[in-house]
Amino acid sequence: MSSNPVPLSFLFPDQDTTDEERMDFLFALFPPNPNLNSDQYNSKMELWKNAIRNYCKAVNTSFIAFSSISAVKFDGKTSLALCACWESLVSSGKLLKKSAFKSSLEQSWSSWAVGKAFVPLKWVGSSLLPFPRSGRDGWKMEQYIHVDTFIEKTDLTVSILQKKMSKNCPMSESLLIPYYDLAELCIDIFPTEEEFELCLLYLQHRKLICVHEMDDKTKIIKFCPGKSGWSWSAPVVSKEELSKIELEKSLKIVQDEIARLNERLTAVKKEAIEFGKVGAKKRAYRCIKLKHLLEKNLDTKMAMESNLERIISQFEDQKSMSLVINSMKNSAEVIKRSQVSIDDVDRTMDEIEDVMSHDQTIQDAMSSINQKFMENAGIFDEDLEKELEELASLDDDMPSLPSVPNGVKRSPSKSPPKRSFTSVSQSGSEEGFTTTQDVQSDSAEEASLFNDSLLSPRSKLRRATESRAAPLAA
Known part of the structure; x- marks a missing residue:
C-alpha cells in the first residue's frame, strides 16, 4: 500500500480501510445513471464529501486543491469517484475558488451572492469546455476554499x-x-x-x-x-478609543525606556566600581557623572509613567462612570413607567368600597326575605323567645343524674363468680339453686348498667322524665 499524505482511516473513520472489496467500491467510478440505485449513489457521495472535509481538518487548512486530495490512494490506485464529488461540491457552493472568494469579500456581500448564483452556470459551461484555457490539468492545481471548514x-x-x-x-x-x-x-x-x-x-x-x-x-x-x-x-x-490606544502605546514606550535606563544604570555602577579598584579615578568619576545623569533622566521617565497611568486610570473611571450613569438613567425611566399614581390608588379603593356596599345590600335583601317567610309561617321572634325560656326552666327542674359507673366494684379478696346459665340438675341441692339465681340477678344488673352507659344524654333525659311522670299518672 502506497504512502498517503493523510491516512485512509482518518478520511473514512466509519469504514474498514483494510477491506479491499469495500475500498475498491469507494475508489471506483460513480454509476452513469444515479437514479438506478439512488441510495447507494448518495451514500457514496456523502462518504467522499466527508473525506474531503476530514482532509482539511487533518492538514489544518481550509485551502485545498484537487491535486492534493487526489494524492490519497489505495493500493496505488487513485480515486475515480473524486472528480464527480469535487464537481458536486463546487456546484453546490461548498467549494469556492480562493481568488473569487477573496475578491467578493473585498467588494460586497451582494456581489458574492451573485457570484454564488452563477456557479452552476459556470459548471454548465465547463461541461461544454471541460478544461480551462490555462491547460488540461491547470484546474487541478488551483486553490479552493472549503466553506464549511x-x-x-x-x-x-x-x-x-x-x-x-x-x-x-x-x-x-x-x-x-x-x-x-x-x-x-x-x-x-x-x-x-x-x-x-x-x-x-x-x-x-x-x-x-x-x-x-x-x-x-x-x-x-x-x-x-x-x-x-x-x-x-x-x-x-472612536476618537476616545484612539486616544486611549495612543496613551497605552506611550505608556509602553516609557516603561521600555525605564527598563533600559535601569539596565544602563546598573552597568555604569559596576564600571565605576571596577575603575575605582584598578585606580582609574578619572574614568570612575566620569561613570559617576553619567550615573547622576541617568538617575535624573530615570526620575523624569518615572514621572511621565506616573502621569500616563493616572490619565489612563481617569479615562477608565470616566468610562465606568458614564456606564453607571446611563444604567441609572435607564433604571429611573423604567421605575417612572412602572410607578402607580395616587389617583389610581384612590380609584381602586373607591371601586372596592362600591363592591363591598353592593354585597352588603344583597345580604340585607336575603335576610329580609327570610324574615318575611318566618312571619308568613306564623313564627315570630316573641314566640321563639318564650319557647327558649320554657326550655331553660325545664332544664333547671330536672334532677341531676347519677354518674355512669365504669364497671362493677368487686372486693379484692373475692374472686369473680362464675356465670352459669345451665339448669340445675334434679339431684342438686336447694343451696346450689339459690346461688345460681343470685349470679343470674347480678349478671342482669351488670347488663342493665352497661346498657345505661351506652345511652346518649338525650335518651337518659327522656327516661328520667318518664320515670317521674309514672307515679303521677298512677
Whole structure:
C-alpha cells in the first residue's frame, strides 16, 4: 500500500480501510445513471464529501486543491469517484475558488451572492469546455476554499475574542486588540497569515470586527459581538478609543525606556566600581557623572509613567462612570413607567368600597326575605323567645343524674363468680339453686348498667322524665 499524505482511516473513520472489496467500491467510478440505485449513489457521495472535509481538518487548512486530495490512494490506485464529488461540491457552493472568494469579500456581500448564483452556470459551461484555457490539468492545481471548514475556523476565532472580552473588559460592549496579538492567539487555527487575513475580511463583512490602521502602520481590531447583522453598521474605532490606544502605546514606550535606563544604570555602577579598584579615578568619576545623569533622566521617565497611568486610570473611571450613569438613567425611566399614581390608588379603593356596599345590600335583601317567610309561617321572634325560656326552666327542674359507673366494684379478696346459665340438675341441692339465681340477678344488673352507659344524654333525659311522670299518672 502506497504512502498517503493523510491516512485512509482518518478520511473514512466509519469504514474498514483494510477491506479491499469495500475500498475498491469507494475508489471506483460513480454509476452513469444515479437514479438506478439512488441510495447507494448518495451514500457514496456523502462518504467522499466527508473525506474531503476530514482532509482539511487533518492538514489544518481550509485551502485545498484537487491535486492534493487526489494524492490519497489505495493500493496505488487513485480515486475515480473524486472528480464527480469535487464537481458536486463546487456546484453546490461548498467549494469556492480562493481568488473569487477573496475578491467578493473585498467588494460586497451582494456581489458574492451573485457570484454564488452563477456557479452552476459556470459548471454548465465547463461541461461544454471541460478544461480551462490555462491547460488540461491547470484546474487541478488551483486553490479552493472549503466553506464549511472555513466557517468553523471563523467561529472559533469569534469564541476566542469573546473569551478575551469577558476576561479583560466584562463591562464593555467592545474589545480593542492589536492585530498581532490576535494573530498569536489564533496561530493554531490559522497557521498561515493569508488564511488569517481572509478570516478578518469575512468577520468584517459579518460586521463583527473593524480593522483600523494607525499612523505608524500598526493595525487595531475592534470586536463588537452585540451589534452584528444586516441592520447594524460596521463597528468603527472612536476618537476616545484612539486616544486611549495612543496613551497605552506611550505608556509602553516609557516603561521600555525605564527598563533600559535601569539596565544602563546598573552597568555604569559596576564600571565605576571596577575603575575605582584598578585606580582609574578619572574614568570612575566620569561613570559617576553619567550615573547622576541617568538617575535624573530615570526620575523624569518615572514621572511621565506616573502621569500616563493616572490619565489612563481617569479615562477608565470616566468610562465606568458614564456606564453607571446611563444604567441609572435607564433604571429611573423604567421605575417612572412602572410607578402607580395616587389617583389610581384612590380609584381602586373607591371601586372596592362600591363592591363591598353592593354585597352588603344583597345580604340585607336575603335576610329580609327570610324574615318575611318566618312571619308568613306564623313564627315570630316573641314566640321563639318564650319557647327558649320554657326550655331553660325545664332544664333547671330536672334532677341531676347519677354518674355512669365504669364497671362493677368487686372486693379484692373475692374472686369473680362464675356465670352459669345451665339448669340445675334434679339431684342438686336447694343451696346450689339459690346461688345460681343470685349470679343470674347480678349478671342482669351488670347488663342493665352497661346498657345505661351506652345511652346518649338525650335518651337518659327522656327516661328520667318518664320515670317521674309514672307515679303521677298512677
